[in-house]
Amino acid sequence: MRLTFFGATREVTGSSILIEAANRKILLDCGLFQGTKSSEERNYAPFSFRAADIDFVVICHAHLDHTGRLPKLAREGFRGKVFATAPTRELTQLVLEDSEKLMEEKAERENIPPLYELEDVARILELFEALAYEETIEISPGIKLTLKNAGHILGSAIAIVESEGVRVAYSSDLGNVPSLLLNPPAHVDNADYVICESTYGGRVHEDIKLRKLKLAEVINNTIAQNGILMIPSFAIERTQELLHDIEDFCSISGCERPTFYLDSPLAQKVTAVFGKYPEYLSETLRKNHKNKNFFGLERIHFANTVEESKQLEFAPNPKVIIAGSGMMNGGRILHHLLNFAGDGKNSILILGYQAQGTLGRKIFEGNREIKIYGKKIIVNAQIKSIGSYSAHADMPQLIDWLSYSKNVKTIFLTHGEVDQQLTLSSKIKSELGKQVVIPQMGESHDLY
Numbered sequence: 001m002r003l004t005f006f007g008a009t010r011e012v013t014g015s016s017i018l019i020e021a022a023n024r025k026i027l028l029d030c031g032l033f034q035g036t037k038s039s040e041e042r043n044y045a046p047f048s049f050r051a052a053d054i055d056f057v058v059i060c061h062a063h064l065d066h067t068g069r070l071p072k073l074a075r076e077g078f079r080g081k082v083f084a085t086a087p088t089r090e091l092t093q094l095v096l097e098d099s100e101k102l103m104e105e106k107a108e109r110e111n112i113p114p115l116y117e118l119e120d121v122a123r124i125l126e127l128f129e130a131l132a133y134e135e136t137i138e139i140s141p142g143i144k145l146t147l148k149n150a151g152h153i154l155g156s157a158i159a160i161v162e163s164e165g166v167r168v169a170y171s172s173d174l175g176n177v178p179s180l181l182l183n184p185p186a187h188v189d190n191a192d193y194v195i196c197e198s199t200y201g202g203r204v205h206e207d208i209k210l211r212k213l214k215l216a217e218v219i220n221n222t223i224a225q226n227g228i229l230m231i232p233s234f235a236i237e238r239t240q241e242l243l244h245d246i247e248d249f250c251s252i253s254g255c256e257r258p259t260f261y262l263d264s265p266l267a268q269k270v271t272a273v274f275g276k277y278p279e280y281l282s283e284t285l286r287k288n289h290k291n292k293n294f295f296g297l298e299r300i301h302f303a304n305t306v307e308e309s310k311q312l313e314f315a316p317n318p319k320v321i322i323a324g325s326g327m328m329n330g331g332r333i334l335h336h337l338l339n340f341a342g343d344g345k346n347s348i349l350i351l352g353y354q355a356q357g358t359l360g361r362k363i364f365e366g367n368r369e370i371k372i373y374g375k376k377i378i379v380n381a382q383i384k385s386i387g388s389y390s391a392h393a394d395m396p397q398l399i400d401w402l403s404y405s406k407n408v409k410t411i412f413l414t415h416g417e418v419d420q421q422l423t424l425s426s427k428i429k430s431e432l433g434k435q436v437v438i439p440q441m442g443e444s445h446d447l448y
C-alpha cells in the first residue's frame with residue numbers, strides 16, 4: 001500500500017490523501033485550500049494525478065477544507081464512487097452550493113473564473129454512496145472500508161482502509177470532548193498506521209464548563225452597553241452549539257433582551273439537517289430533549305434575504321447577530337463589521353480556529369486597522385473569544401485517542417500548522433514512544 005499526501009501538509013486546509021492499493025486509487029477527502037490569496041490560488045493548480053484514474057473517494061466530513069475540490073474532480077473526469085455517511089452527503093451539498101455562490105460573486109468582483117459550476121456539484125453528488133458508522137464494506141476486491149464516529153461535526157467519520165495486509169486509520173478531524181451535540185470519537189485499537197490531525201496539537205483548550213459562563217458574560221455586557229454583539233460563526237456545528245447554549249442562557253435569564261438574529265441561510269438549512277438525523281446526535285442530548293427542541297429556534301429571528309440582512313443595521317439595540325463566515329473571509333458578517341466594528345460599545349466574539357491570512361486571524365491577533373471591500377476601518381469593538389467552542393480535539397485529547405492504537409508503526413501528522421505539529425510530535429514520542437512523520441506536500445510512503 002502506498003500513501004501520498006496532497007494537502008493539509010504542514011498547514012490546516014486542503015485535506016487530500018491518495019491511497020494506492022490492490023490496483024486501485026482511493027482519495028481520502030478532497031478539500032479546498034483556504035486562507036491567504038496564494039493558498040487559494042493553489043486550488044486552480046492541476047491535481048497531481050489524473051482525476052479519471054481515481055476509483056473511489058472517501059469524504060470524512062462536509063467542511064469545505066475536506067470537500068471543496070470535489071466538484072473540480074468531477075469536472076476533470078472523476079466518475080468513481082464517493083463514500084460518506086448520509087448526513088455528510090446532505091451537508092456537503094449545502095456547503096458546495098454555498099461555496100459555488102460565493103465563488104461566482106468573487107469571480108465577478110475580481111474577474112477570476114470560478115473553480116467549478118453548479119452542474120459539477122450536481123455531478124459529484126450523484127456519485128455519493130451512503131455508509132453507516134461501524135459498517136465494513138469491500139469497496140473493491142481486497143479493499144475494505146469502515147467509517148467510525150469522529151465526533152467533530154454531524155456525520156463526521158474516521159476512515160479505516162484495509163488492504164494488502166495493512167490497516168490505515170485516518171482521523172480526518174477529531175471532535176473536542178465533551179461535545180454537547182455529538183458522541184465522543186470512536187477509538188481505533190488495531191491500526192498499523194494512523195494519519196492524525198493536529199490543528200490544536202500544541203494546545204490545551206479551556207474548560208468547557210466555563211463556556212456558558214463566558215457566553216453569559218459577553219451577552220450581559222452587550223445588554224449593559226446597549227451594544228451589538230457580532231458572532232462570526234461556522235454554519236455547521238458551531239452555530240448549532242451556540243444556539244443550544246443561547247437557549248440554555250435564555251431559559252435561566254428569561255431573555256427579554258437582547259434580540260438574537262441568525263443571519264445565515266446556510267446555517268439555518270444546516271440546522272434543519274441536524275433535526276433530520278437525531279440518531280447521529282449524542283445520547284445525552286436526545287435524552288435531555290425528548291421533544292427534539294435542541295436549538296430553541298422560536299427565540300431566534302432569521303434574516304433570509306440580503307435585504308433582511310441589511311435591515312439588521314436599523315434593528316434596536318441590544319442585539320446579537322450570528323453570521324458567516326466563521327473566519328470573516330467572506331459572507332454577511334463583513335457588512336456588519338463594516339457598520340459596527342468601529343464602535344467601542346460593540347463586541348466581536350470569536351469562537352473557532354482562524355486560519356492564517358484570514359480577516360478573522362488579523363482581528364483575533366489584535367490588528368486594529370482592517371480593510372473590508374477596500375474600505376479602511378479602525379476596530380474599536382471589544383474582541384472576545386471562547387476557546388472551548390472548538391470542534392477539534394486538543395493535545396491531551398489527541399494523545400488519549402492515539403494511545404488506543406497500541407501496535408501502530410508510524411503516526412503521520414496532517415492538518416496543523418508546523419509549531420502545533422512539532423509540539424504534538426514530541427509529546428507522542430515521549431508519552432507513547434511511537435514514530436512520527438510530518439509529511440511534506442507530495443511526499444509518498446510505502447506501507448507494509
Ligand SMILES: [Zn+2]
Nearest residue numbers: 061063152173
Ligand atoms: Zn473539519
